[in-house]
Amino acid sequence: MLRIDSLVKVYRDVRALDGLSLEVKEGQIYGFLGPNGAGKSTAILGTLGLIYPNSGRISLLGKEVFRDGKFSEKALLEAKSKIGYMPEHATLWDFLTPYQTLDILADSFDIPRTERGKRIRELLETVNLWEVKDKKVGKFSKGMRQRLLLAQALINDPELLILDEPMSGLDPKGIAEFKEVIREQKKAGKTVFFSSHILAHVEEVCDTVGVIVRGKLRLEGNIKQIKENFLKKAGYLILLETNKPVSFEGVDWEVERVSPTKYKIKAPGDIREEVNDLVWGQGAKILQLMVRVPSLEEVFLSLVKEED
């Protein structure tokens, strides 16, 4: 459905995509995960011909649309007729109502007038905007605008839905509604490719996740594998108090002496038992113990470190 091979995009001196390769199969819900600035949006924009990659290959719905630094306009337009895209940080025309917005966008797909009204109504009902169909978009809240953006992506009943950070800035109710729409797409046999920098956003709905860091796919697999990898990086933050120096020989923890009598220990994994042994053996006492779950960014960076 979507195939990217060795895609490279360089913005002046920044290598935004560094040989990105990935494949999204038909019917898959693919979560494209990565920290901010990893290259997620660049990859999506490149896929849709909205930016020009320097090299690599892109195939959409079985047709090669980009090769040797050139897009095939015909193949790209043909593919776009079966693709829905929701961009990150976009506004639609403030002077139009949601109904007019979808109507004018439906025009570009030559959706017949007879079907159009029904389709627009269905979509506006799906994203809970039917009640405000005649209100100007300029008066909409951020959540309502996001829902309209989702509706416009579905206007042509796409086979492949590409969503760029669709849940950013949404409240929990909005996120739940979004996830529901994605699940419905899956039920209808559609393919969804969506990006996020928050693991929780993708874990409930995706069956496959790809992790991009610094323009390269570092990890790909099902959500269970990714999550295990993520939790492996969790650890503890422990504050020790002692009246004499403590030796940390033989352990691979991050230790900081914060005052003459206090130590701060950071370590991945469950180190409670080892700390306990150390404390009893050297006469120290635990002042504070916190489970420390690293941010996704830290996990991503550790992935890069491992690869390097």
Next chain:
Amino acid sequence: MWWGFKLELKKGIRTKKLWAVLLIMLLLYIPVIYLLKQGTGSGGEMSGEAAMAIMIQFITGMSMFFLGIVAIVMGATSVNKEIEEGTIRVVLSKKISRLSYILGKFSGQSVVFFGAVLLAVAVALAGLAYVGVDLTGNVVSDVLLLNLVLFMVMVEFLALGYILSTFLKSSGSALGVALVLFFIIYLVIPIFVQYEMYTHAPGDISEGGLRDLKADYYTKYIFYSPTAQVEVITSYVSDYREVKKTVDTPKGKVTYTKSIPTYNGVGHAIRTRWVNVLLLFLMSAAYLALAVVRFVRMDLR
């Protein structure tokens, strides 16, 4: 192309700043129409043709200044603003090519300006009727021709703005550059060219000779400025006939020379200065082509 055209037409019609500027411009017609009425009325010396010639110069000056600024500013923020807002990514993710989109967008905005100029000209025509000028077929066709010439100016400014819009990422910066560029083209460069012209003009040059010399200088050195080209064209709308007049004064008879405008018409001016009309077309096409080439290759992020 039709898709972008329709959307842009809807947007353009809703552009409040364009209509606000047009309204201010039309309000400025009132004192001019009043003065013309005084001049052509009982006791006034002005002929209908002279009133027409003055009105044409007036509409041209006002439209080029007021609508010209709006056109270059609208063009300068047309693409970059859409990139900033993200609407262009929504639109071009649909089954719409970049080329058809930008051409549709440009056409839509051009039609809006055609409407604005037409309105400005129609109000002027109404003003002329009020002044007492007979609205014959010739007068109406002249006014429509003037409308077309002014429309070409707007198209050229719009296209020039598109270049800025595709090369400058920030719409705020593009707006600033557009205003500076407008004043350079409209005001600064013509002053330098005129200075150069007067430096080389023979001392005994007639009014007509000076006009021809100015036309040559503007055609040769400011061919890229739409306002300069229109200034040349409209300067041929009327000729100035020198008439000797004698008046009785308490000290005896005094004879003086007066320049009386003789109206030739816009059609005559266009025929005489077809090179400048051609330049308006060619430069608009060149500016637009540059903007389009840039747009189809640019990253929309």
